[in-house]
Amino acid sequence: MTEATRFTIFGSTGDLTYRKLLPALYQLEARGLLASGLTITCVGRKPLTAVTYVATARPWIEKGSRFRVDPEIFARFEARFRYVEMEITQVEDYDLLVDESEGDHLYYFAVAPAYFEPIARNLKEAGVLNQGTHRVILEKPFGEDETHARHLNTVLTDIFGESNLYRIDHYLGKEMIQNILAIRFANRLFEGIWNRNFIKEIQITAAETIGVENRGPYYEKAGAIQDMVQNHLLQLLSYVLMDPPTSRSEEAIQRQQSDIIRSLSVTEMVLGQYSANGELKGYREESKVDPQSVTETFVALKLGSSHEKFIGVPIYLRTGKRLDQKATTITVLFKTPSSPLFDNLKSHQEMLIIKIQPDEGIYFRFNAKKPGTDQTINPVMMNFCQSCIYENRINTPEAYERLLGDALRHDKTLFTGWDMVELTWQFASALSAFKTKHGVMLQLYPANTDGPQAAQDLLHHTGSTWIRSDITEEAYAL
Ligand SMILES: NC(=O)c1ccc[n+]([C@@H]2O[C@H](COP(=O)([O-])OP(=O)(O)OC[C@H]3O[C@@H](n4cnc5c(N)ncnc54)[C@H](OP(=O)(O)O)[C@@H]3O)[C@@H](O)[C@H]2O)c1
Incomplete structure (x- = not known):
């Protein structure tokens, strides 16, 4: 089982990412649990660069991390970031995410459930999923109602396969x-x-x-x-x-x-x-x-x-x-x-x-x-x-830190089937x-x-x- 090589966040400028995901990733970095080759790609529609994105994110990480931010560790963490400005509903923009490597790609859909299907379809249609392995962490709620959840599940299972879907309920990480x-x-x-x-x-x-x-x-x-x-x-x-x-x-x-x-x-x-x-x-x-x-x-x-x-x-x-x-x-x-x-x-x-x-x-x-x-x-x-x-x-470890660490290691035990x-x-x-x-x-x-x-x-x-x-x-x- 390969270690994740690219971690991509859709919704990287949202509340969840700033308050929970980035502090959790930093904590994993501080504990030496991020593989050396792992990159973190943040997808957003705001006109940012990796440098300006990390500068915006840093106060959130300082506030949300259970460790005091260490300059040396932060420099290592910052070097992993890449920011891709794109519209998640536009399939043409997904060319920016194509990675020819055979690596293991882990996507985090930190967006409203209405976007899960367009993102998944666009990733497929643009050929982003052609090389390597691809797994997805899906925020709750999984779907907008029972009917939508069922439909979504069919679409996502078709594209990624059930074993690659990580439905998160962060309570389980507590x-x-x-x-x-x-x-x-x-x-x-x-x-x-x-x-x-x-x-x-x-x-x-x-x-x-x-x-x-x-x-x-x-x-x-x-x-x-x-x-x-x-x-x-x-x-x-x-x-x-x-x-x-x-x-x-x-x-x-x-x-x-x-x-x-x-x-x-x-x-x-x-x-x-x-x-x-x-x-x-x-x-x-x-x-x-x-x-x-x-x-x-x-x-x-x-x-x-x-x-x-x-x-x-x-x-x-x-x-x-x-x-x-x-x-x-x-x-x-x-x-x-x-x-x-x-x-x-x-x-x-x-x-x-x-x-x-x-x-x-x-x-x-x-x-x-x-x-x-x-x-x-x-x-x-x-x-x-x-x-x-x-x-x-x-x-x-806090709940998101525990669960992100588990997902990076391919451990699905605490994710919801x-x-x-x-x-x-x-x-x-x-x-x-x-x-x-x-x-x-x-x-x-x-x-x-x-x-x-x-x-x-x-x-x-x-x-x-x-x-x-x-x-x-x-x-x-x-
Ligand atoms: N916040 C929490 O504590 C929390 C807890 C559990 C679950 N969740 C779930 O996590 C998901 C995200 O929540 P959130 O609170 O982070 O929401 P949010 O603050 O509203 O953030 C939504 C994110 O989606 C992006 N986005 C929306 N439409 C887009 C589009 N058309 N193209 C590109 N990006 C788009 C936004 O980008 P812009 O910045 O450009 O608008 C932003 O980054 C939701 O499903 C929510 O239910 C959140």
Whole structure:
């Protein structure tokens, strides 16, 4: 297997490239993981040169890289760059990308999915794919809806072949998501109780404090369901529920994930949109957003799974922008044991929280006896802070760094196969159908709050509440 020799970015002047891809590539450079012959070709329609492009990119790299930028390493990195000014929809311009070498070419489509097909067709038609090997990393969302995703998949598979398609969901590159499998399958303690006999409910929250920022046109089309649920949250949920895979291969893991996605059904839905609050603008006042927009910036769902281990276990997902906390967490709440020995067991819920970001760690709350002669139960906790322990010791790679490094080495394990993409689109279509059938109305919530009241009510009527990530900071006095 040859090492990649040319890495080409379509959409090189976009937010994703500046904020994520270039810092990730620089980090790989700093770790000595970029092959000496690798060149980085940035395709854009702005009139730039390699020198002016890198000068524009440098502050982003300095800001986004987890390493301080070292002049010597940066000089080596800068020397790899080539900038090609072209219009990605014009096939004639692709002559500029023809490379007669037998090398391995890796393309990154960091553009809206509507451009995936024209770029792929133009690469083929212009003869760029005639020499060497050609692989593509495809940003999410893969397609604009279920039908478009299917069409796109046929076109891209015809041109490149499934084995050369790397569909990225950067959540899978996050250390704590990989850790879910270790927590579950490397501990008898948890795997033995990972079923409906012990689990009362599961909650997954992906809360952001930021608004839509400068991504209005994209977000107007996608909304929270396509931006977060259809990919990241379903990936997370399938890692939480899946049966043990038979191997570490991409196929074995995704087979189990797919079984979970197939087993899901939605029973309740709340959609919200943030409104102005003090200094903070409402979604409809954001730049390039329709002042009458009905796009959801918040979604809360109650789901069920027909997987035999989880029948009857309510699964709650919620995600939103402009909420009052930034946290992605998975919370597993356990059923209360019945014991005649203690009076107040019911009021203290045992729970396991897996903290994905920004804090990384595992919080486990369980019951112990309050010291003294009475039989009062007090919750106690174990709080493992992964980021505190490892950060300064082994420099955990960030998600894009990990995934780009994997793609350069031809490792597809953490990239999403077509089956999963298709199933998650089907799930998104089922959500749309549910919304229409039940006439789910958009609820406004003030920016910097916990989301619409209806999302709280979703749980209240089962006697539960959303567990906030800051619960892990609470101390329980003995
Ligand atoms: N930003 C993120 O954090 C993020 C995260 C996950 C996924 N994504 C996905 O990544 C993709 C890119 O997102 P983004 O936020 O980087 O978008 P963006 O900031 O709008 O950038 C889009 C890029 O595409 C280029 N482009 C658009 N039309 C073009 C054309 N006709 N010819 C040549 N270049 C053209 C733009 O070039 P100009 O500069 O010339 O306009 C720019 O470089 C989207 O699919 C998005 O959903 C983004």
